[in-house]
Amino acid sequence: MAMCASPFGVQSISEFRIVLLGNRGAGKTSLANTILSRPTTSPKRTAQCVKIHGVAAGRLVTVVDTPGWWKNFLANETPEFQKQELLLSAAHCPPGPHIVLLVIRVDTLYKEKHRRSAQEHLELLRKDVWRHTIVVFTYNDHLQDQTVEKFIGCEGETFLQWLVDKCGDRYHILNIESYNRSQVKELMEKIEEVVAINGGCHFEMDRKHLYEVKEMRKKAEERADKRRKVVQEQRGVHEGLNCSLSNVRMVLLGYRRAGKSSAKNIIFGKENFDSKRTAQCVKTQDEVAGKLVTVMDTPGWWRTLPERDTPELDKQEILLSMSLCPPGPHAVLLALRSDIAFTEEVRKSVEEHMDLLGKRVWDHTILLFSHGDLLGDITIEQHIESEGIDLKLLVAKCRNRYHVLDSKNLVDAAQVTQLLEKVEEMVAQNGGCHYEMDQRTYKELGRKWRLVEKKAKMRRKMKKRSGMMSSKKGAGHRLAELSLVLLGYGEAGKTSTGNTILGTAEFGWKRTSQCVKRHGEVAGRFLTVVDTPGWWKHLPIEHTPPLNKQEMAQSVSLTSSGPLAFLLVLRLDSSFQEDEKRAVKDHLKLFGRRVWDQTVVLFTCGDWLGDRSIELHIESEGEALKWLLQKCGNRFHVFSNKNRRSSTQVTELLEKIEEMVAENRTCHLREMWDLKEVTEMKRLDGAGTNERKTKTQEDLDDESDLDDDVFLTVTEGFF
Template sequence: MDTGESSTRHVGETRPLSELRTVLLGAEESGKSSAANTILGKLEFTPGVKTVLTCKKVQANVSERQVTVVDTPGWVGYFPAEYSPELLKDQIAFSVSLCPPGPHAVLLVINLGSSFQEEHRRAVQEHLELLSDTVWRHTILLLTCGDTLREMTIEQHIEREGQALQWVIEKCGNRYHVLSSKNSSEVSQVSELLEMIEKMVADNGGYHFHIENKVLQDMKEKRRITEERANQRVRHVLEHREILRDLLKGGTSRPSELRVVLLGWVAGGKSSTGNTILGREEFRVCRRTAQGEKKQGEVAGRQVTVVDTPGWWKFMPAKLTPDWIKEEVLKSLTLCHPGPHVILLVIPADTSFKEEQLKIVLDNMKHLGERVWGHTLVLFTWGEYLGNISIEQHIEREGHALQWLIEKCGNRYHVLCNMKKEDHTQVTELLEKIEEMVAGKSVFYPLTETQGEVVEKIEEMDRETKGADHSTEKQKVTELMQIIDELWMKREEQLLEKMGLDRRRDNVRETQQHDRRSNVVEKKRRREAYSVMQEQITPSKRRRCMVTEEREAGWSSAGVELNAQEDTEGEAQTAPWTTDQSLAFLHNEIKLIFEKEWGRKQGMINDKVRTEVKTYITPPAKGNSMEHPLTNLRGATSSEPDTTDVATSCVKVHDWMKENHSGNSAAVFGHKCSEMDSNRPAILY
């Protein structure tokens, strides 16, 4: 609903407003925080870092107007609203109430340095219309990082970008404005934006955007119920922990060591969690874990063993999890003989967890036996994303699937802020929870009571894999998953190479990994299976997955290009593993799922690199030495880079971000793009 502020104002009559209220919405890395700082003329928001899951409101006097800016948490650029955490969607809806009686303008922020495709358009529409479908009448498209256009005009860019961006502009009534990070100090670009807002208000008859009071009341009631249930969960957990503490006080001995195994999906933060627990960089965080790895250390007066494992997929069903991952998980459990005290099921706190993810988790852990749940604790990573929102509120608001999983684990959970490794209390509290678990239970023996039988189970899985019937459709699906596995590794290698992070490697692990996936005979067999599968694909669908000549060399070993450029609503809504549809359709669906999986991985690497580089270019406190960035991304066993390596890596990161449209590179480094281009060494040092 819209509300007028002046009954005497005529439509189209532009008058200066003494107050302007704005809300900024957009995807992660769109440049919202940088745009807000530019509008306000001062540094109020922190650009270049992942924002917390709360809105922030700031006011300032700008061009003789009282301007209110509300910044909001961003969604993942091309993920639909259903994949955003419920709390994020709540914050978007709640944002307009922070500038009562409502914002004059909703500024939809899109980064000009990022490609904008159909999936981005869909994500924009779904998240924006969480407010209502009338929001477009009050929306201006704010295009950031305008200096990336160079000699091109904005109109030429819009024409070149295609229908997706043009659709958004039309929905905004052809209202758009460009902000340049190069000219962030120029007052004119902000004044022009404010005048555009005033004109839009005039065209709307003086109306501002407003949400019905009933909607706001429903939101407040929903928040009240969430907080009430969260408090109940906290009380229940504290009562249960008190019982376990009494067991420890009553004579139950504390274990001399704690053995921990990390399980979870790819890019969920398992390796980073292992480093946080041990208090040092032991596990590599940018490469996919290829095999179980054990590290030990003394933590808070305890001897702790941490075993990292390869992760399964977040969106792909367990039946499509490669056998080598299942085998490595079982082998990993034998690395901490006689068995782990706890299985830490790692789930990121900054993402959604729906029924789909619950089924995938349950199915992937099924081969460990039902007893595993009595020894499992859900560990939420990236807790800093929640800001001042408690983990209990996240659990209650996210819905039934996550709540059911927590209950399945005996209401045992913990949250870690992986970027706050200096906060040792969060690790100490985790270890205390593990000790309390051990007080009431023995250690976990996977599937059987002896390590020998575990090894026998692994060998049985090997025999089943080798003896599988390769002529069945199920085997063809397995072949496709192996191709995807190779593509993942190839993309990962290319990404890290572009960022200058591939020089220092663990030679033994790399050799094992290469032997497993690079066998010439195996690749030939997989390509033959793929050729058979291609025969079942219609010509129209075959065109969608052909390898272009430009990129054929880069993906030739995998034999298939997985960059899906098209999609239909029917395909996106159908789960291929629950139907009898053709293998051709399954192939296209997996392409889309793969891109979602890769997007999570790429986002994780981006966030890590931004933090490392931003820390490096910030002058250290007097008397403190400056650590080199990117060191932690390569592994603690590698040799230290010299100054030239560091400078080269930072420049590669900057160039890669601009080349691959990963976001506002100027905001990442906290400098103007022009400065980065003209005087790079000055920034690095």
């Protein structure tokens, strides 16, 4: 290796080996082209390590471009094959890279989870990789007149500063959208300085670990070849069976963002389908490859959460999907992402949701891997074999039936015709039969759905009547000042709700670990909003740290103006059950019994409802949620924190709070529904059998709650 005199006390290196790391879309490939003065290459994603040679600022340079990780995902959510690529990146420029460039774009928000993701992916190489790392900021034209130093210090609540400090305060900014010779020259000088500080040494991976990774990959490739042959033989056995379908019916199932809607676009060769989340079943029918194809898209569930956390409305939609393409689907396409790790919790979640349809559904299921373009030259069999036992178990459940779709290549009709061929082969294996649910299940589902709709209609009617009465009482009671305290479990959306109410990002985006107070003027009212730490959604109050409980209890002391209202924040896109109810009840005890009189339930993720009413969600969820709403005097409101430009959702909330305040000034909170309607609701709920007409045990428990006296001394004047 050529060496020359250096101002840093060691010989200067005239040939550099550089590895580029960073999340997807950070600009790694563009940075490689900029460093080497190469023309812009295809915008295709880097799926495997790519080694490029060239000259930069008079030095010979080898640059290794690597696959990027998803910015929001930690290392355990990155597919195993991709992590192996990152580990082997050092082996692509033996004996090892002089420098690792961590690429970060400056035109997007950088959060704590992004920092953790970067840290975990870099430390896959080894924890001392930071000694050989420089942070390179791309897309600097978006900084405008702001200096990069100011950006590092204030952006993302100093998360970027943490990364820069970890690299020994080494960073560089480079415009990858237009070549700048001086910027590249400065980068080379900084690399030379880092090498000098490290005594002229390059970064070296643990050789034993590298050997183990290479062996793992070799064995995975051998197993992938065997799997490919087994699948080919399996398909060959049924090749003679004749089951040509002129009418193909398919249902798409899968977790959220698995690529179901994209798969539908690919099947029909169109891009004009709405890309927003599927809230209800959507049926699409058209001619494909000479066949009439029907595809039923369904709502997805959360990828790692069990079936019990999925709202009842979504589970009912999944069940209904089977009957919406009569007499039943020929195939259930279970969508999975090929660019995200498949773990045990994902497998369990998938199996639980599929089992809603009955055990026989697996005989009619094909695994549909989306984002096939991100596999690059990696075969789907290599992905399956490298991921581990859980994905293999799921593939086995589907009898080795799987297919890959390239979501970026709509013109490739072959991938669709091959999918239809696999569907026909599966139907032939099933004796020409489609999937059909048990008729008793259908009837029970229909009966339950009609009952829920009837109760939801009645709830809307009673809410309208109650609202008319409340508005009359609240007429002329517009408040000049108001204090709001946000309560709820972690990830319920409290902080986002505070930002939506004030119409700004005053509360930031990081997790709330202590009370945060912000002020603002909204719709002619001066608001004080206090965000509080959340509790664990499923766990009792004993699991909440004492400091968090203390913060919550003291939140009211931060409210300085106007009547006090509590906003209990819940997510609409997650089920509410008995353990959540107990957690809410125990945490609200911190504020005394009268807290319920001052509380409005605020549902976030309002866009999840689609065209469905909030009342339909309430009635389908069961008794725990209905109990909670009754405790709050049936006061609730729906927010879509993704739609902050809608001022009406905030003004309507404030009006509901003013009605509550006016009502509490004139009388104690009481039920406003007619006795006849309450009786009918109880009958529909199956009440009246052994139900007590007097106080329930729950009521008696409430009356034995801790005394209000201490709390009232803190909040005197606010009620």
